[in-house]
Amino acid sequence: MKKDIRNYTLEGLKKEIASFGEPAHRAAQIFSWLNQRNAENFKEMTNLPKSFIEKLEEKYFVGHLVCEERSMSKDGTEKFLWKLRDGKHIESVLIKDKKRNTVCLSTQVGCKFKCPFCASGSAGFKRNLQVSEIVNQVLAVQKRHSLRVTNIVFMGMGEPLDNYRNLVKAIHIINHPRGLALGARKITVSTCGLVPGILKMKDLGLQVELSVSLHAASDTLRDKLVPVNRKYPIKELITACREYYDATGRVVTLEYTLVRGMNDSLKEADKLAGIAKRLKAKVNLIVCSGLTEDDYEKPEKAKTEAFQARLRSGGVTTTLRRSKGEDIMAACGQLAAKKSTR
Numbered sequence: 180m181k182k183d184i185r186n187y188t189l190e191g192l193k194k195e196i197a198s199f200g201e202p203a204h205r206a207a208q209i210f211s212w213l214n215q216r217n218a219e220n221f222k223e224m225t226n227l228p229k230s231f232i233e234k235l236e237e238k239y240f241v242g243h244l245v246c247e248e249r250s251m252s253k254d255g256t257e258k259f260l261w262k263l264r265d266g267k268h269i270e271s272v273l274i275k276d277k278k279r280n281t282v283c284l285s286t287q288v289g290c291k292f293k294c295p296f297c298a299s300g301s302a303g304f305k306r307n308l309q310v311s312e313i314v315n316q317v318l319a320v321q322k323r324h325s326l327r328v329t330n331i332v333f334m335g336m337g338e339p340l341d342n343y344r345n346l347v348k349a350i351h352i353i354n355h356p357r358g359l360a361l362g363a364r365k366i367t368v369s370t371c372g373l374v375p376g377i378l379k380m381k382d383l384g385l386q387v388e389l390s391v392s393l394h395a396a397s398d399t400l401r402d403k404l405v406p407v408n409r410k411y412p413i414k415e416l417i418t419a420c421r422e423y424y425d426a427t428g429r430v431v432t433l434e435y436t437l438v439r440g441m442n443d444s445l446k447e448a449d450k451l452a453g454i455a456k457r458l459k460a461k462v463n464l465i466v467c468s469g470l471t472e473d474d475y476e477k478p479e480k481a482k483t484e485a486f487q488a489r490l491r492s493g494g495v496t497t498t499l500r501r502s503k504g505e506d507i508m509a510a511c512g513q514l515a516a517k518k519s520t521r
């Protein structure tokens with residue numbers, strides 16, 4: 180069976196190409212064609228000998244994504260629904276502002292972790308994405324709009340650290356100067372709190388940003404909102420985040436989705452401030468979109484503002500993010516989940 184050549188890092192390609200008896204620089208040429216010029220087939224690689232192209236075509240194919248649906252929100256957020264080779268669906272979201280083109284990427288089809296307010300979790304886990312399927316989300320968005328993606332967040336469908344090997348290979352391709360050449364600090368990995376993955380990632384030697392979906396400042400509540408907390412409780416999670424900060428120097432972001440009547444009290448704000456200060460972390464507050472289960476409703480505006488003010492007065496750097504693209508269901512997995520139930 181032919182293999183997808185986009186699944187390889189430059190190091191991996193060098194090993195693959197070694198058996199062809201071609202000069203070593205061929206791997207770098209192919210890597211650049213794939214990731215800098217987004218070549219869709221080997222014939223486009225005009226600086227490779229014809230005989231070598233024929234040999235490559237016998238063993239490999241160049242993977243790509245098929246855009247099945249696209250929707251544009253009133254706020255400019257654009258959602259892409261991609262069809263994979265096996266007919267499954269994933270999503271990416273493009274968020275443009277004056278200075279940045281940020282793409283939110285999926286890493287799995289569905290998710291195992293069943294956070295109750297998340298559509299990806301409720302759709303169940305299907306499979307990990309291959310390296311090619313992760314990187315192709317960036318390349319396909321760039322191609323469609325003739326733009327350069329400036330920031331990447333692994334915050335779409337799936338838990339990135341649960342697909343650790345492929346995530347790291349994708350990051351290497353995206354970060355490599357002959358790949359997509361995007362600085363590590365422009366790449367954010369968002370996790371629900373998989374402690375072993377955080378600890379492995381701190382030793383990568385990359386300054387990738389880490390964002391943790393905390394959503395609750397006590398174990399009792401977090402067990403409910405982020406069920407993986409039963410395995411990796413807050414204390415263990417915070418220790419791992421602290422180690423990440425110490426090893427990389429990157430300030431960790433704590434994501435906290437405010438849900439009406441559940442985690443939006445000032446008492447919770449004080450507990451959250453305590454954690455953030457211990458960690459030297461910043462807090463990103465998100466207003467619950469209210470699009471999934473009935474129990475999870477948007478908090479009142481005044482409560483949201485009071486919560487944020489309390490964190491600030493406690494000395495915590497805080498931003499407030501309204502859910503983008505609500506009219507096109509841009510929160511992770513909502514469109515693909517809808518597709519899988521059709």
Ligand code: SF4
Pocket residue numbers: 290291292293294297298299300301335336337338371392511
């Ligand atoms: S929030 Fe993230 S970890 Fe939780 S179910 Fe959704 S995709 Fe999975």
